[in-house]
Amino acid sequence: MKVIRGAVDEMWSVMEQMVGSIFRHGLPLTDKIAARTALTNFVLHIHPVRVRRSWIRMSYTLCLGGLSFFLFIVLTVTGLYLMFYYVPSINHAYQDMRDLQFVVTFGGLIRNMHRWAAHAMVITVWLHMARVFLTGSYKKPREFNWGVGTLLLLITLLLSFTGYLLPWDQLSIWAVTVGTNMAKYAPIAGPYTRYLMLGGHAVGDATLLRFYVMHVVGLPLIGFLLMVVHFWRVRKDGFSGGL
Amino acid sequence: MAADFKRFMEDSREMSRRSFLAIAGWVGFTVASAIALFQSVKFIQPNATYEDPPAFKPVGDLAIPTNYAVGSTTVIIDKRVVINRDTDGFYAISLICTHLGCTPRYFPDVTSDLVNAGTQISKDPDTGQLATRANPILPGFKCPCHGSRYFRDADNFFGPAPRPMDRVHIELAKDGKLFIDRSIVVDHHYRLKV
Numbered sequence: 175m176k177v178i179r180g181a182v183d184e185m186w187s188v189m190e191q192m193v194g195s196i197f198r199h200g201l202p203l204t205d206k207i208a209a210r211t212a213l214t215n216f217v218l219h220i221h222p223v224r225v226r227r228s229w230i231r232m233s234y235t236l237c238l239g240g241l242s243f244f245l246f247i248v249l250t251v252t253g254l255y256l257m258f259y260y261v262p263s264i265n266h267a268y269q270d271m272r273d274l275q276f277v278v279t280f281g282g283l284i285r286n287m288h289r290w291a292a293h294a295m296v297i298t299v300w301l302h303m304a305r306v307f308l309t310g311s312y313k314k315p316r317e318f319n320w321g322v323g324t325l326l327l328l329i330t331l332l333l334s335f336t337g338y339l340l341p342w343d344q345l346s347i348w349a350v351t352v353g354t355n356m357a358k359y360a361p362i363a364g365p366y367t368r369y370l371m372l373g374g375h376a377v378g379d380a381t382l383l384r385f386y387v388m389h390v391v392g393l394p395l396i397g398f399l400l401m402v403v404h405f406w407r408v409r410k411d412g413f414s415g416g417l
Numbered sequence: 418m419a420a421d422f423k424r425f426m427e428d429s430r431e432m433s434r435r436s437f438l439a440i441a442g443w444v445g446f447t448v449a450s451a452i453a454l455f456q457s458v459k460f461i462q463p464n465a466t467y468e469d470p471p472a473f474k475p476v477g478d479l480a481i482p483t484n485y486a487v488g489s490t491t492v493i494i495d496k497r498v499v500i501n502r503d504t505d506g507f508y509a510i511s512l513i514c515t516h517l518g519c520t521p522r523y524f525p526d527v528t529s530d531l532v533n534a535g536t537q538i539s540k541d542p543d544t545g546q547l548a549t550r551a552n553p554i555l556p557g558f559k560c561p562c563h564g565s566r567y568f569r570d571a572d573n574f575f576g577p578a579p580r581p582m583d584r585v586h587i588e589l590a591k592d593g594k595l596f597i598d599r600s601i602v603v604d605h606h607y608r609l610k611v
Contacts, residue, residue: 348519348561348562351517351518351519352517352518352519352562354518355517355518356517369462370458370461370462373461373463373466374463374466374468375466375468376468378468379467380463380466384461
């Protein structure tokens with residue numbers, strides 16, 4: 175009996191230690207505990223310990239930056255699902271896209287979520303930029319973060335452009351033909367830039383692979399790193415705050 | 418590093434061994450990074466592409482010049498080339514819109530809707546034809562992307578296209594077949610006489 179009791183006590187203390195190592199501060203019943211929890215938790219530390227209601231007033235921020243980030247997460251998750259079926263080769267791409275749309279269980283839903291979230295993200299990022307401009311929130315001390323934001327806008331547009339080729343239908347092919355020909359009009363480096371973008375002289379297999387790699391790895395990675403800096407700067411510079 | 422460099426600029430005799438190594442290290446790092454960046458660009462530049470070669474002979478009946486009627490326009494769509502035969506000979510057109518690179522499509526009538534809407538259409542210098550209300554129909558090409566229009570001889574007359582489509586090299590091979598090289602752009606007056 176004594177042995178069993180000892181074993182149960184031992185198990186209990188191990189459990190307690192495990193739970194205690196995850197939830198370090200107990201329930202946030204007081205402001206002090208809540209602040210300490212937010213400060214020491216990796217997920218919560220993105221959020222400031224204290225936020226004034228006026229700083230994040232909906233009528234001021236319209237939550238556009240948050241919406242953009244939310245859509246980025248939606249796009250990352252749905253994009254991961256799509257990658258299970260999509261092969262970036264001119265012999266497979268269009269058929270795979272059709273399969274996703276019409277054969278795969280919930281494939282149409284996932285593809286449409288990806289498509290509409292992508293359109294929406296371009297809109298919210300532009301509006302976010304417009305809001306920051308119109309409220310003068312780009313001014314000192316936030317000039318640096320405005321610069322990071324313009325790069326994030328560029329990444330968003332490039333993600334949109336590279337994703338446009340992937341269904342490999344007529345619209346994709348000719349849109350990228352037009353887009354890369356516009357790049358060709360740039361002085362001096364134009365034709366060479368187009369050659370690098372296409373991996374050849376016309377939109378083809380090499381182009382599809384290039385755009386795919388940039389779409390699913392290259393650009394999201396750069397975008398993620400810039401977002402880390404962007405959010406960190408928001409924390410350091412503080413909210414510009416509603417009036 | 419910056420302090421080392423500043424002191425060195427003020428008096429070169431002041432440089433310590435530590436400063437020298439620091440500067441040498443940073444210079445080496447910068448040069449190596451620049452070379453790596455340059456080579457990275459070279460890496461994504463394909464040295465060989467497995468695209469359709471620019472030079473080709475049309476397949477089947479289209480290879481034989483006598484199969485082309487005088488005044489005919491023949492589109493070889495998978496090569497994006499047009500072969501025209503006029504009284505003074507053959508010429509080939511690269512079927513790539515000079516605006517932003519889409520493929521214009523052949524239509525027997527590219528002018529009547531414009532003429533009927535009252536748009537002035539300039540005279541085609543080669544054929545000497547003029548689309549008028551009395552005779553509004555001329556054949557040619559329309560680009561599906563932004564609506565540029567070309568006469569049958571590749572001269573642009575409507576839409577955003579800035580110049581005529583390129584004429585490309587066409588010759589008669591030793592075996593009597595037509596031979597076209599899309600990589601060689603030729604003069605507007607070039608003709609292959611058969």
